[in-house]
Amino acid sequence: MRKLTLDNITSVAVDSFGGIPEPRRRELVQALVRHLHECAREVGLTHAEWRAALGFLHRVGDISTPERSEFSLLSDVTGLSSLVDLLASEPGATPGSNLGPFHVAGSPWRDNPVDLTGANEGLRVLLRARVLDAAGGPLAGAEVDFWQNAGNGLYWQQDPAQPTDNLRCRLRTGADGGFEIATIRPVPYEIPTDGPVFLDLVQPAGRGSWRPAHYHLIVSAPGHRTLVTEIFDAEDPYLERDAVFGVREALVGRYTEEHDPAAARRLGLPGPAVSVMRMDFRLAPGGPGA
Numbered sequence: 001m002r003k004l005t006l007d008n009i010t011s012v013a014v015d016s017f018g019g020i021p022e023p024r025r026r027e028l029v030q031a032l033v034r035h036l037h038e039c040a041r042e043v044g045l046t047h048a049e050w051r052a053a054l055g056f057l058h059r060v061g062d063i064s065t066p067e068r069s070e071f072s073l074l075s076d077v078t079g080l081s082s083l084v085d086l087l088a089s090e091p092g093a094t095p096g097s098n099l100g101p102f103h104v105a106g107s108p109w110r111d112n113p114v115d116l117t118g119a120n121e122g123l124r125v126l127l128r129a130r131v132l133d134a135a136g137g138p139l140a141g142a143e144v145d146f147w148q149n150a151g152n153g154l155y156w157q158q159d160p161a162q163p164t165d166n167l168r169c170r171l172r173t174g175a176d177g178g179f180e181i182a183t184i185r186p187v188p189y190e191i192p193t194d195g196p197v198f199l200d201l202v203q204p205a206g207r208g209s210w211r212p213a214h215y216h217l218i219v220s221a222p223g224h225r226t227l228v229t230e231i232f233d234a235e236d237p238y239l240e241r242d243a244v245f246g247v248r249e250a251l252v253g254r255y256t257e258e259h260d261p262a263a264a265r266r267l268g269l270p271g272p273a274v275s276v277m278r279m280d281f282r283l284a285p286g287g288p289g290a
Contacts, residue, residue, distance in 0.1 A: 010037040059196040067157035076244035090284035097230040110169040113180035122151035122184030138177030142221035153189035212236035224283035
């Protein structure tokens with residue numbers, strides 16, 4: 001180590017992790033070290049810039065909580081989350097999209113169909129969807145983890161007035177692979193603007209902070225890759241300006257008015273029509289892939 005130079009420091013640092021026993025983990029760590037060094041060389045990183053970067057990461061960690069991951073937001077706004085989703089996409093399967101910083105494991109199990117509207121203000125709608133395999137066959141008993149924001153644009157973790165686990169649940173699909181969720185139509189919202197990701201990165205770049213309205217879902221079934229994805233509203237004005245690059249053409253759905261007096265009565269609507277969004281989720285074969 002006494003003969004470290006600008007010419008050999010990178011190879012020495014990379015080789016120092018060669019003892020990691022798992023081949024894939026070793027590959028990931030060594031590639032990360034190599035590219036970090038290459039980045040520093042390319043830009044001629046200074047001590048002041050290096051210290052500023054470390055300070056930024058400290059602030060990202062300081063504001064993160066079990067209910068809010070600023071690191072997830074950092075991954076989202078840099079496009080890394082979407083890149084990983086696109087790398088993992090399989091032909092014929094529904095594409096993945098951002099997990100986001102407000103997913104919480106352990107949402108309550110509810111019977112399918114489920115009514116999540118509760119006391120939430122907003123347009124009452126139905127999400128009617130199916131979980132299918134890549135060939136279009138139904139996946140009965142698939143697990144769906146669902147969450148969305150309230151009519152004020154906030155998730156329950158951001159809003160003390162909302163009950164815990166508001167507008168989120170887990171359920172299982174029926175024999176036809178179908179599930180139905182009565183809920184409110186989600187609205188566009190801003191990514192958190194009080195943390196270092198927005199204040200130090202997004203705002204100085206002159207970028208917007210808005211996300212188009214969407215539902216979040218994690219869909220899983222034995223023998224298939226887990227799908228982490230979103231559903232977007234075709235009428236939303238922010239589809240082309242999503243702050244976290246999450247929109248995919250295949251994930252854009254449209255609400256249509258359907259004649260369903262029974263559903264309208266369940267939702268407390270005055271007429272026989274109800275606003276419905278329909279979507280199919282096709283899972284690629286394989287093990288857990290989230």
